[in-house]
Amino acid sequence: MSRVALITGGASGIGGACAKKLARQDIKVVIVDRDRDKGNAIANELKGSFIDADLSKREDCQKAVQGAIEQYGQLDILINNAGFQHIDPIADFPEETWDKMIAVMLTAPFLLTKYAWSYLIQSKCGRIVNIGSVHSLTASPFKIGYVTIKHGLVGFTKVVALEGGEHGLTCNTICPAYVRTPLVEKQIADQARTRGISPEEVEEKVLLAKTAIKKLLQPEDVANYVAFLCSGEAWAITGSVQAIDMAWTAS
Numbered sequence: 525m526s527r528v529a530l531i532t533g534g535a536s537g538i539g540g541a542c543a544k545k546l547a548r549q550d551i552k553v554v555i556v557d558r559d560r561d562k563g564n565a566i567a568n569e570l571k572g573s574f575i576d577a578d579l580s581k582r583e584d585c586q587k588a589v590q591g592a593i594e595q596y597g598q599l600d601i602l603i604n605n606a607g608f609q610h611i612d613p614i615a616d617f618p619e620e621t622w623d624k625m626i627a628v629m630l631t632a633p634f635l636l637t638k639y640a641w642s643y644l645i646q647s648k649c650g651r652i653v654n655i656g657s658v659h660s661l662t663a664s665p666f667k668i669g670y671v672t673i674k675h676g677l678v679g680f681t682k683v684v685a686l687e688g689g690e691h692g693l694t695c696n697t698i699c700p701a702y703v704r705t706p707l708v709e710k711q712i713a714d715q716a717r718t719r720g721i722s723p724e725e726v727e728e729k730v731l732l733a734k735t736a737i738k739k740l741l742q743p744e745d746v747a748n749y750v751a752f753l754c755s756g757e758a759w760a761i762t763g764s765v766q767a768i769d770m771a772w773t774a775s
C-alpha cells in the first residue's frame with residue numbers, strides 16, 4: 525500500500541504544490557482545508573481525498589485525522605501548512621485575529637500530531653513537515669502574530685523529533701522567504717496601495733530587500749524540499765529548521 529499524507533491548507537499555494545508533488549510519488553494525499561471548491565478540485569485531480577475542516581476548531585482537527593484513517597486505514601505523513609497573515613502594529617492588532625492565528629497555525633499542528641501520533645508511529649518511517657517561514661528565524665515589525673507563531677513551530681519541531689526518534693518518525697520545519705502564492709499576491713497588492721508604489725517595486729524593495737538572490741520562490745521550490753524530507757533518504761534529518769531564504773538570514 526502507498527504511503528498516505530495529510531496536507532493542511534492543501535487547496536492553495538504551497539500546500540497545493542506539496543499535494544501535487546507527493547501524489548506524483550505515488551503517495552495518497554488527503555487535503556484538509558476550509559476551501560471546499562478548491563480542495564475538492566485538487567483532490568479529484570490527484571485521485572486523493574478532501575476533508576472540509578476549519579482547523580481553528582479542535583473537533584475539525586479530530587475529524588481530519590479520523591477521515592484519513594477511515595479512508596485509507598493509515599497515516600504516514602503530516603504536512604502542517606495551513607496559515608494566513610495579518611499585518612498591524614501591536615496596539616491595533618485585533619485580539620480575535622491573534623487567537624485565530626494561534627489556533628490554526630500552532631494549536632492545530634499540535635492537535636493533528638497528537639491525534640495522528642499512533643498511526644505515524646505504526647508507519648515506522650513517519651514524517652512531519654511544518655511549513656514555518658523565514659519569520660521562524662528573524663522578525664519584521666507589524667507581524668506580531670505571525671512571527672511569534674512561526675518561532676513557536678521551531679520549539680514544537682524539536683520536541684516532536686526527540687519523542688518520535690525511537691520510532692523512526694522525523695519532524696522538521698522548512699522556512700521559506702516569500703513564495704509567490706495567493707497569500708503573497710494579496711500582500712503585494714496591499715503594500716502597493718498603502719505605500720503608493722507599484723507591485724513590482726513592492727517585490728524588489730520590500731519583499732526581496734534582504735535576500736541575496738532577488739527572486740520570489742515558487743510553491744514548487746518548497747514542495748520539492750518537503751518531498752525530500754518525506755523520503756527514506758532523509759531518515760536522519762530531524763529536529764531541524766531548514767531555511768530556503770536566498771541568504772536572507774545569512775547577514
Ligand SMILES: NC(=O)c1ccc[n+]([C@@H]2O[C@H](COP(=O)([O-])OP(=O)(O)OC[C@H]3O[C@@H](n4cnc5c(N)ncnc54)[C@H](O)[C@@H]3O)[C@@H](O)[C@H]2O)c1
Pocket residue numbers: 532533534535536537538539556557558559577578579580605606607608628655656657658699700701702703704705706707708
Ligand atoms: N507565501 C509565502 O511567502 C510564505 C512564506 C513562508 C511561509 N509561508 C507559509 O506557508 C503556508 C501556506 O501559505 P500559502 O502562501 O501557500 O498561503 P495560501 O493562502 O495560498 O494557502 C493557505 C491555505 O490554508 C487554508 N487555511 C487557512 N486557514 C484555514 C483554516 N482555519 N482551516 C483550514 N484551512 C485553512 C486556506 O484556505 C488556504 O487554502 C502558511 O503557513 C504560510 O505562513 C508562506
